[in-house]
Structure formats: C-alpha cells, structure tokens
Amino acid sequence: MTSTFSAVSALCPAQLGTLVVIAWKGDHPDDERDMPFLLAYSLGDGEGGPDAAAVAARQLIEESGLPIGSEYVDVVDAVRDGEPSITLAIEDGGRTALLTMPHLSARCAVSTEWLTAVRGQGHVYFLFATRPWPKAAPGVPVSEGELRDFVGDEAVLSTAAHCLLPVRRLQA
Numbered sequence: 001m002t003s004t005f006s007a008v009s010a011l012c013p014a015q016l017g018t019l020v021v022i023a024w025k026g027d028h029p030d031d032e033r034d035m036p037f038l039l040a041y042s043l044g045d046g047e048g049g050p051d052a053a054a055v056a057a058r059q060l061i062e063e064s065g066l067p068i069g070s071e072y073v074d075v076v077d078a079v080r081d082g083e084p085s086i087t088l089a090i091e092d093g094g095r096t097a098l099l100t101m102p103h104l105s106a107r108c109a110v111s112t113e114w115l116t117a118v119r120g121q122g123h124v125y126f127l128f129a130t131r132p133w134p135k136a137a138p139g140v141p142v143s144e145g146e147l148r149d150f151v152g153d154e155a156v157l158s159t160a161a162h163c164l165l166p167v168r169r170l171q172a
Helices: 049-063 112-121 144-151
Strands: 019-027 034-042 075-077 087-091 096-101 104-109 123-128 161-169
Touching (some): 019 112, 034 049, 034 144, 049 123
Parallel strands (some): 034 123
Antiparallel strands (some): 087 096
16 A cells, blocks of 8 residues: 655654654545645664654654644644745656655655545645554555554654645656
C-alpha cells in the first residue's frame, strides 16, 4: 500500500531517529473528492528512544512554524495563509513526493491515485506526528486498518501538526 524513504539531516537526528513519510488518499470530510494525505513520523529508534524522538519531532514542527494540535485540532491552511517553512514537490516524473522542512528532507513514493487526488484538490493534508510509530518501518507494508488506527488515534491527532500544504511540481 505504501512506500517510504527516510532522510534526516540536522537538528537532533540522533534523537529523532528514522523519519518516515507515507502518502495515501482518502475521503474528504466536506465534499466527495478524494483528499491526498501525507504523514510524517519517527520510528522512535534514535538516541533516547521514543520519548526523545517525540521531543525532537516537536522541535522540528515548532521550527517549521506549525502549531501542535490540541483537543481542538488547529489546521494551518498554507494554501490560503501562505506557506510555513515547509514545501512539498512532486519529482521523478510524478513518482516521488519531496517534503522539505527546516533541517530535513524526505522522499516517498506516491501512487497514481494520490497524484490524481492532488490534482483535484491542489494541496495535501499534511500530518506530522510527534508520537513515534515503530511498527511502520520503511519497507514494511502498512495495511489500511493499521494506518487508520494510528492516524485516527486521538493521542496521535492531538499531539500532531496539521497543515493543508500546497504542492508544486519540480522539473525532471
């Protein structure tokens, strides 16, 4: 279902550990068009374990200018309000999404269905979880149920950053 690639380049990489990015499409809550989603999370495999990874993820999110969700999830609309210091581009002939934030860059393979949803919406719903997800390692398939359980967990949602992120296309 998903493909992942990890890359971390500064800030607290020893604490963050492996950063994973997953792309999928799902139902849009307000209309009948598919919504492209992008999820970033740590495996919690860095120095200090899952607790240190959560702190490092929170630092990255805050440096990016995104608020951390609370009981009332704040969704930053970077499409309308201007981008925080995060960019998302499609490269490699439309097969890869490149997420760039302060101190890191990460790529993930994307499906044709996801790209179609991006074209329909013009943006993605980006979620950066501070809570590590060690079971969803690169190269390990993630079922829809596992993804739904993680992303739908109130403890994950309330401690994550949420952003509608515009997508740009890179020249091949």
